[in-house]
Amino acid sequence: DAKTTQPPSMDCAEGRAANLPCNHSTISGNEYVYWYRQIHSQGPQYIIHGLKNNETNEMASLIITEDRKSSTLILPHATLRDTAVYYCIVRVGVGNTPLVFGKGTRLSVIA
Amino acid sequence: GAVVSQHPSRVICKSGTSVKIECRSLDFQATTMFWYRQFPKQSLMLMATSNEGSKATYEQGVEKDKFLINHASLTLSTLTVTSAHPEDSSFYICSAPQGAVAYSYNEQFFGPGTRLTVL
Numbered sequence: 001d002a003k004t005t006q007p008p009s010m011d012c013a014e015g016r017a018a019n020l021p022c023n024h025s026t027i028s029g030n031e032y033v034y035w036y037r038q039i040h041s042q043g044p045q046y047i048i049h050g051l052k053n054n055e056t057n058e059m060a061s062l063i064i065t066e067d068r069k070s071s072t073l074i075l076p077h078a079t080l081r082d083t084a085v086y087y088c089i090v091r092v093g094v095g096n097t098p099l100v101f102g103k104g105t106r107l108s109v110i111a
Numbered sequence: 112g113a114v115v116s117q118h119p120s121r122v123i124c125k126s127g128t129s130v131k132i133e134c135r136s137l138d139f140q141a142t143t144m145f146w147y148r149q150f151p152k153q154s155l156m157l158m159a160t161s162n163e164g165s166k167a168t169y170e171q172g173v174e175k176d177k178f179l180i181n182h183a184s185l186t187l188s189t190l191t192v193t194s195a196h197p198e199d200s201s202f203y204i205c206s207a208p209q210g211a212v213a214y215s216y217n218e219q220f221f222g223p224g225t226r227l228t229v230l
Contacts, residue, residue: 036221043115043204043221044155087154096143096208099219101155 003027004088009106012082018075020105022088025069030092033064034099035073037084044087044101047073078109113139113209117222124195125230132190132225134205140185141207145219146178149202161188161205195229202226 005023012018024033032051036044048055048062050071055062061074075082087104091097114137124130134144142163147155159180160168167180177199179191192199204224 038155041202041224041226043117043206043223046218046220049218096160098145098157098160099206100157101147103154 003090003100004102006086006088006102006105008103009108011108011110012075012078014080014109014111015077018073018078018082018107018109020073020075020086020088020107021070022073023070024088024090027068027090028092031090032092033062033068033071034089034091035060035062036087036089036099036101037082038087038104039081039084044099047086078107080109080111083107083109113137113207113218113220115205115207115220115222117203117205117225119225120223121226121228123228123230126196127194129191129193130195130227132192132203132205132227134188134190134207134222136186136207136209136220139207139209141188141209142185144182144188144205144207146180146188146190147204147206149204149224155204158190161190163188192227195227197229200227200229 034049035047038044050062064071085104085106089099116135118133144161146158149155158173161180161182163182169175182188202224206219206221208219
């Protein structure tokens with residue numbers, strides 16, 4: 001079973017920041033927070049991951065609370081191409097364990 | 112990032128026939144690959160873990176005799192849906208982790224998926 005809780009859907013105006021929340025209150029000390037997204041009829045795409053520090057890359061920023069029980073994925077300037085289902089996943093960082101997907105958040109970017 | 116390919120991207124077959132789906136890691140070796148299935152408007156469900164040189168590990172409720180997995184090399188895993196029926200129609204996706212598995216973070220890369228339609 002997925003260990004995360006996300007809102008089922010969100011809307012965001014094009015050009016604005018999209019903030020996608022995720023609750024993972026039972027996260028263990030050795031588990032990372034991963035974010036993937038899936039555009040319709042494609043395989044999931046890696047976005048970002050983190051352990052306890054905030055992270056930023058060319059796609060997004062990841063803000064993890066100090067107690068690590070929740071996080072927020074931030075797309076700074078959403079475009080129509082960011083419309084997708086976004087999955088927040090917790091998993092140990094090492095080893096060949098699979099990603100277990102929850103229901104994710106369906107983000108709709110509106111012109 | 113690393114690339115994982117799948118073939119075919121789309122297949123339509125008659126009920127009772129078998130269909131083989133290939134998953135390849137194009138620029139890295141993968142001792143392990145994962146197979147997922149996704150029904151319309153649902154999330155990805157893990158079906159099995161494919162291990163190079165050994166038997167696959169199946170998730171509860173997945174019939175191993177129906178979904179045959181062969182991890183023939185460090186870059187290729189195949190999923191064969193035997194005696195396919197309409198209820199097997201789904202989007203099948205594979206993934207492979209890359210990295211020094213035992214000692215460092217490794218990232219998983221997903222294939223583009225194969226849409227199977229059984230008539």
